[in-house]
Amino acid sequence: MLLTVLSWFCSSLLLLLQAASGGKLPEAEVKVEVMHRPFLCHRKSKYGDMLLVHHDGYFENGTVFHSSRDQAGDSGAVWFTLGIKEVIKGWDKGLQGMCSGEKRKLVIPPALAYGKEGKGLPH
Known part of the structure; x- marks a missing residue:
């Protein structure tokens, strides 16, 4: 009974969140930490x-x-063109606004990389 109620509550909350955001779930974010800036x-x-x-x-561990x-x-080292889907979406997002010689740490969620299973194409 409790599991059913909790399950219903969670799915209802998800529907409310979708409705509040115009029907879309928010896109995953890349966390960017600048380690060195020239x-x-x-x-x-x-x-x-x-x-x-x-x-x-x-990996997370x-x-x-x-x-x-x-x-x-x-x-x-890898050459690529920023923003044209040559690399994973997390790189296209996380490497914008970078200076030459800058070092960054990107924490990229699976949705912006290779998915939960770690398989598939970059985009």
């Missing part, structure tokens, strides 16, 4: 810019699943 920043990144990035990917630095030299 003293001078003449221009910030924007959609359409070509970026070269080194990256480290971690801290285990590294990928590092571009594991490969020799700069060969592991």
